[in-house]
Amino acid sequence: MLQRTQLELWVGIFMALGILALVMLAFRVGNLSTADVVDGYKIEAHFDNIGSLKVKSPVTMAGVRIGRVSQIGFDDKNYQAVVTLNVDGRYKTIPKDTGASILTAGLLGEQYVGLDPGGSDQYLKAGDKITMTQSALVLEKLIGQFIFGKAGEPEPNKKP
């Protein structure tokens, strides 16, 4: 049998390693370090096509993540997708005429919602709607346009 002090030392090392592993799992592997949206408020945005946007996809402005997609629904009157954005409560000064577009990280990466700030001095509040939206880029449509030589022309029904 080991000496008491040595045994206690080993058990101490074991416990410390185990807790360290848990912490590593939580912060390095899991999403605890990128502390999620803090007391966020919800904004709605209607899109013609959301591509493969999913719940929990990031919402960014200027490339910085300021929230997450909290819900995706379907509006059966206008045949549009209703995306609810949960924006971090720290960012309360987002102009009312902000535009939302669905972008893709990298060529085939995951899709996210990018917000482009407008110039209004009124700010978005919980429950507000973003009116200027731009749909996801659907690769098949793009290829179709390219084949028929329209890729350079602006598509109708889109934000200028």
Place this chain on the structure above:
Amino acid sequence: MNALQNLGRTVLTAVERIGRASLFFYEVLTGSWYLVRRFYLVVQQVYAVGVLTLLIILVSGLFVGMVLGLQGYNTLARFGAAESLGLLVALSLVRELGPVVTALLFAGRAGSALTAEIGLMKATEQLAGMEMMAVNPIDRVIAPRLLAGVIAMPLLAALFSAIGVLGGHIVGVGLLGVDSGAYWSQMQNNVDFYDDIFNGVIKSFVFGIVVSWIAVFEGYDAVPTSEGVSRATNRTVVFSSLAVLGLDFIMTALMFK
């Protein structure tokens, strides 16, 4: 007629054993108060079941992670999604392989040792000797071992998952050329703390209770002969492995919808 009688006897024995095991578990739980003032007994057992199991857990975790890296890369590269390797490795380890493989290894390494130790204590009448000295062997011998198993298992499973993720990183980033940033960021964006990691810890906690319980019960219930102890050890490994796999399916079905 004889076959029916055998069947009946088997069922009755099984039910009787389950009943005895439950009563035993209750007795151990109530006996745990004894440990509040003698915590060193638990520390000793954490050394026996935790520290001594550490090496095999670390080595298997590393290799399981490395194999996941290799296999996952081959499959994902076929769909052009090799950057998701980190996600695949982390999710499989944290949700399933970490808790389950750790519990199976724990049953083989520590569970069998617990059963053999307690069974031999019984066979050599050490437990009876303790009772003669008015020391309750359940408080003194069984409770610290069960508690140590419950403490050690989640930590071992966390170590297994953590080192497996690093093993996947070694193979994926070091050998196969997946981007290191993509490996970690895909993982962080998609592994949820509560849904994935916390549920994995709950799983390993339950496995810790079940495996240690089966191990100490089989030892305590063993026929006090060399053959009886060998059978009890055998049963510990078989029953706890089956229990772990069965419970894992049920918990996965409940947790990850």
